[in-house]
Amino acid sequence: MATSLTWTGSKSSGPSFAASGALTESASLRWILIGTALVFLSVFLFLPLAVVFSSALERGIGAYLAGIRDPDALSAIRLTLLAAGIAVPLNMVFGVAAAWALGKFDFIGKSILISLIDLPFSVSPVVSGFIYVLMFGLQGLLGPWLIDHGIRIIFAVPGIILATIFVTFPFVARELLPTVQAQGNDEEEAAVSLGASGWQTFWHVTLPNARWALIYGVILCNARAMGEFGAVSVVSGHIRGLTNTMPLHIEVVYDDYQFVAAFAVASLLALLGLVTLAVKSLIEWQARRAAQIAQAGGGEP
Amino acid sequence: MAVYSTRFIDPVNLMPLVLKRRSVIPGFGLAFGFTVLYLSLLVLIPLAAAFLKASALSWHEFWQLVLSPRAMASYRLSFGGSLVGAIANLFFGVLAAWVLVRYDFPGKGILDSLVDLPFALPTAVAGISLATLYSPNGWLGRLLATLGVHIAYTRMGVIVALTFIGLPFVVRTVQPVLQDLDREFEEAAASLGANRWQTFTRVLLPSIFPAALTGFGLAFARAVGEYGSVIFIAGNMPMRTEITPLLIVIKLQEYDYSGATAIAIFMLMISFAMLLGINLLQTWSGRQGRAESARGEPSRPFESLYVAEGGQ
Amino acid sequence: MAQRTRKEKFVARLISRRKALLAIAGSVAAFATRTGAASRVSILNVSYDPTRELYQGYNVAFGKYWKSKTGQDVTVEQSHNGSGAQARAVIDGLPADVVTLALAYDIDAIADKAKLLPENWQSRLPENSTPYTSTIVLLVRSGNPKGIKDWDDLVRPGVSVITPNPKTSGGARWNFLGAWAYALGRSGGSKQHAQEFVARLYKNVPVLDSGARGSTNTFVERGLGDVLIAWENEALLVTHNLGRGKFQIVVPSISILAEPPVTWVDKNVDRKGAKAVAEEYLKYLYSQEGQEICAQHFYRPRLQSVAAKYAWQFPEVKLVTVDKQFGGWRSAQQTFFADGGVFDEIYRPG
Numbered sequence: 001m002a003t004s005l006t007w008t009g010s011k012s013s014g015p016s017f018a019a020s021g022a023l024t025e026s027a028s029l030r031w032i033l034i035g036t037a038l039v040f041l042s043v044f045l046f047l048p049l050a051v052v053f054s055s056a057l058e059r060g061i062g063a064y065l066a067g068i069r070d071p072d073a074l075s076a077i078r079l080t081l082l083a084a085g086i087a088v089p090l091n092m093v094f095g096v097a098a099a100w101a102l103g104k105f106d107f108i109g110k111s112i113l114i115s116l117i118d119l120p121f122s123v124s125p126v127v128s129g130f131i132y133v134l135m136f137g138l139q140g141l142l143g144p145w146l147i148d149h150g151i152r153i154i155f156a157v158p159g160i161i162l163a164t165i166f167v168t169f170p171f172v173a174r175e176l177l178p179t180v181q182a183q184g185n186d187e188e189e190a191a192v193s194l195g196a197s198g199w200q201t202f203w204h205v206t207l208p209n210a211r212w213a214l215i216y217g218v219i220l221c222n223a224r225a226m227g228e229f230g231a232v233s234v235v236s237g238h239i240r241g242l243t244n245t246m247p248l249h250i251e252v253v254y255d256d257y258q259f260v261a262a263f264a265v266a267s268l269l270a271l272l273g274l275v276t277l278a279v280k281s282l283i284e285w286q287a288r289r290a291a292q293i294a295q296a297g298g299g300e301p
Numbered sequence: 302m303a304v305y306s307t308r309f310i311d312p313v314n315l316m317p318l319v320l321k322r323r324s325v326i327p328g329f330g331l332a333f334g335f336t337v338l339y340l341s342l343l344v345l346i347p348l349a350a351a352f353l354k355a356s357a358l359s360w361h362e363f364w365q366l367v368l369s370p371r372a373m374a375s376y377r378l379s380f381g382g383s384l385v386g387a388i389a390n391l392f393f394g395v396l397a398a399w400v401l402v403r404y405d406f407p408g409k410g411i412l413d414s415l416v417d418l419p420f421a422l423p424t425a426v427a428g429i430s431l432a433t434l435y436s437p438n439g440w441l442g443r444l445l446a447t448l449g450v451h452i453a454y455t456r457m458g459v460i461v462a463l464t465f466i467g468l469p470f471v472v473r474t475v476q477p478v479l480q481d482l483d484r485e486f487e488e489a490a491a492s493l494g495a496n497r498w499q500t501f502t503r504v505l506l507p508s509i510f511p512a513a514l515t516g517f518g519l520a521f522a523r524a525v526g527e528y529g530s531v532i533f534i535a536g537n538m539p540m541r542t543e544i545t546p547l548l549i550v551i552k553l554q555e556y557d558y559s560g561a562t563a564i565a566i567f568m569l570m571i572s573f574a575m576l577l578g579i580n581l582l583q584t585w586s587g588r589q590g591r592a593e594s595a596r597g598e599p600s601r602p603f604e605s606l607y608v609a610e611g612g613q
Numbered sequence: 614m615a616q617r618t619r620k621e622k623f624v625a626r627l628i629s630r631r632k633a634l635l636a637i638a639g640s641v642a643a644f645a646t647r648t649g650a651a652s653r654v655s656i657l658n659v660s661y662d663p664t665r666e667l668y669q670g671y672n673v674a675f676g677k678y679w680k681s682k683t684g685q686d687v688t689v690e691q692s693h694n695g696s697g698a699q700a701r702a703v704i705d706g707l708p709a710d711v712v713t714l715a716l717a718y719d720i721d722a723i724a725d726k727a728k729l730l731p732e733n734w735q736s737r738l739p740e741n742s743t744p745y746t747s748t749i750v751l752l753v754r755s756g757n758p759k760g761i762k763d764w765d766d767l768v769r770p771g772v773s774v775i776t777p778n779p780k781t782s783g784g785a786r787w788n789f790l791g792a793w794a795y796a797l798g799r800s801g802g803s804k805q806h807a808q809e810f811v812a813r814l815y816k817n818v819p820v821l822d823s824g825a826r827g828s829t830n831t832f833v834e835r836g837l838g839d840v841l842i843a844w845e846n847e848a849l850l851v852t853h854n855l856g857r858g859k860f861q862i863v864v865p866s867i868s869i870l871a872e873p874p875v876t877w878v879d880k881n882v883d884r885k886g887a888k889a890v891a892e893e894y895l896k897y898l899y900s901q902e903g904q905e906i907c908a909q910h911f912y913r914p915r916l917q918s919v920a921a922k923y924a925w926q927f928p929e930v931k932l933v934t935v936d937k938q939f940g941g942w943r944s945a946q947q948t949f950f951a952d953g954g955v956f957d958e959i960y961r962p963g
Binding site: 115 | 324327339418423465515561562568
């Protein structure tokens with residue numbers, strides 16, 4: 001059934017295309033644009049990154065590794081992976097549902113709903129952590145009952161996960177939405193009129209068209225989930241080896257005057273960006289190869 | 302053509318009646334229901350409960366607190382700095398997205414991956430790194446100091462930090478749109494005699510505009526609430542370099558929960574109004590485009606092209 | 614029909630995912646609050662920033678002592694942050710068994726706002742429940758290029774002073790009171806003079822960090838400022854370890870006796886059944902060994918014999934106390950650091 005939907009992904013032919021003269025800028029303009037972007041990105045991205053790595057490797061690779069192998073550092077890494085591992089998939093499912101509801105349908109109050117989804121961005125991280133304290137803290141609404149029953153939400157792992165979900169809440173939805181909207185409804189309507197079910201339409205039409213936005217959304221969401229400091233700091237309790245995430249551990253060792261160890265763990269988070277790019281490129285490459293094989297073998301139009 | 306019909310959606314999803322335009326595409330009930338449920342559980346209910354619990358202030362007290370000179374000075378810095386940062390990100394973000402999608406140059410892959418750095422780097426580390434970089438004995442700070450420019454511990458430092466943390470938004474919202482953009486439009490424009498600048502402003506810009514606006518809005522909203530990275534590079538001096546989130550933290554430290562939430566609510570209202578404005582603008586511009594195509598007229602890029610031709 | 618069952622399956626999957634999440638959350642929570650078995654006990658010490666090294670050393674010594682006394686293994690978990698933030702966390706439910714904070718007001722707040730311990734907590738242990746003390750000194754760069762000798766040098770034009778924000782840092786409050794006590798003494802008790810003095814002092818402050826450790830980093834790592842107002846123990850840590858040879862300590866003519874108190878949190882230790890070990894943990898701080906460890910980490914010991922042994926480390930300073938000079942911490946907090954207090958006056962617009 002699915003194979004009959006031949007228009008799948010025909011629109012996005014991938015990021016590579018031949019540059020023809022009338023369709024591109026003059027070489028000098030191109031280099032001015034590249035140069036400007038390079039200078040901006042260097043000042044704001046390369047230099048801070050260079051600070052991180054040069055500080056991390058200041059006393060050689062041995063001190064660098066010692067900073068990472070510290071038991072407290074390892075437990076912080078585990079906690080960060082756990083929190084992101086739960087928060088990111090949940091927000092991804094939410095993001096896809098929200099993009100479908102908001103991108104494919106028109107209804108009254110849509111702008112308000114979109115703005116409500118954006119809300120966690122405008123809430124200061126300090127406040128986002130604090131609202132969970134007000135809910136689940138000892139002086140909070142549910143806290144006294146929970147603590148009497150031996151359930152700890154804040155100053156324990158569940159609170160950290162909740163705060164992480166909150167601060168990364170809109171990422172996938174907001175990345176997907178413009179793309180899903182820009183694509184319009186024509187392809188989906190055609191699929192449905194040809195007898196495809198909602199899920200088939202979604203899997204074979206919408207998702208392939210929006211996959212880059214989805215991947216970017218997940219990358220952003222994950223990076224932010226692992227790097228969040230303010231909100232998590234409020235709900236963590238800073239118990240060494242138990243409730244410190246990587247960003248909190250970095251602050252702790254920095255304030256211990258162990259600068260090398262602090263920047264060593266920070267460099268791991270910075271490397272995250274490079275790893276996610278590698279994953280993205282891999283997916284991109286595989287998708288291209290699959291398309292080529294399909295074209296060569298299937299002979300479909 | 303704005304015909305809205307009330308449609309009852311299947312009760313499994315516990316959905317309210319929603320005024321919705323008729324569509325043949327299924328799945329609205331489930332998607333909408335889940336969206337609203339998840340949003341309510343994780344964001345709206347905790348926020349509402351928190352504000353309810355902490356709002357022990359009278360109307361008069363609320364405004365007195367929220368509009369005190371010190372709070373006003375902090376809004377000017379937080380909102381003004383965020384605005385400047387977001388504008389810088391809008392301009393350079395579109396430029397960077399364009400360069401990363403359309404051109405090939407050595408080191409492009411690394412640069413592309415670095416764009417997410419401001420998220421991956423914990424904000425505290427970002428603050429420390431930026432302070433290291435821009436402080437009078439830092440790599441850049443030393444250079445700038447000879448020119449008489451001081452960044453760290455001034456308002457400029459706040460702007461630098463807020464630009465840094467908002468940097469990925471515009472790039473990452475514009476990038477997928479540019480990547481998926483059909484080159485047919487540009488080819489058509491070129492074959493109709495439009496020069497590159499016309500093609501850019503009349504064809505490309507309208508296509509990436511909604512995404513760029515989203516990125517701008519997100520960068521702005523994110524910057525307004527930022528705390529971790531700014532406190533390391535701002536001087537944190539009351540009335541001069543004190544950001545609003547720091548004021549909230551100080552109120553919390555004084556166990557003045559209602560004062561803290563009052564300022565937080567005020568910030569939230571302003572941010573929400575701005576986000577709503579941006580989203581309305583976007584929905585409106587999207588509807589314009591769709592209305593045109595529904596009337597059987599050419600879709601937006603081509604239409605602007607004809608206008609371009611007519612002007613020549 | 615097929616569509617409906619798919620939908621239902623999806624919803625069911627969501628529900629089971631939610632259940633799984635709750636199960637994970639529950640088990641993790643249980644793990645985080647694990648209670649000590651008979652042969653193992655763990656307590657949580659919630660402390661302020663500069664005591665990190667002190668308790669790292671002390672916890673090892675106490676572990677040995679407790680094992681030899683009871684045969685039980687004790688794990689002491691540590692949490693460090695700004696003193697006020699820590700008090701707030703305990704009030705909001707951070708399950709601290711013992712609190713070791715920068716100033717008595719923060720523990721008073723726990724007693725007042727959360728009723729986790731009795732109001733008279735400070736009389737439960739000797740010496741006002743402060744097993745170690747410190748004071749406030751001035752740290753300058755090597756050679757003292759600006760010729761800083763006493764507090765009044767800090768208000769000179771062109772002298773840049775680093776001190777944290779009293780609103781967020783406990784140490785900064787001691788700093789403020791030290792300067793105030795000096796100004797009051799010099800003017801024969803004029804509060805107006807004292808207020809002008811501290812206002813001029815804070816005009817010379819280019820950065821207000823949120824904590825004492827942040828200020829030390831600004832001064833030592835960023836190279837900002839001519840003088841750092843600091844805890845004596847922090848200043849000694851810097852001159853002995855961090856920036857050996859690059860900094861020197863200036864002892865002012867008068868300073869304040871900083872008393873960072875300790876106590877156990879009754880409701881939390883009772884729930885856990887850890888009262889005995891928590892109490893002993895704090896009492897052992899007063900022992901010969903405990904006092905030695907305090908002195909080795911640059912805190913002034915209470916025990917005469919240990920104080921004599923480490924006297925070379927701690928210069929003689931004329932010290933005032935919060936109780937005598939300011940009528941206790943509750944009153945000092947109200948007058949100086951509360952919303953609209955003296956500190957806020959300094960930064961009034963215009």
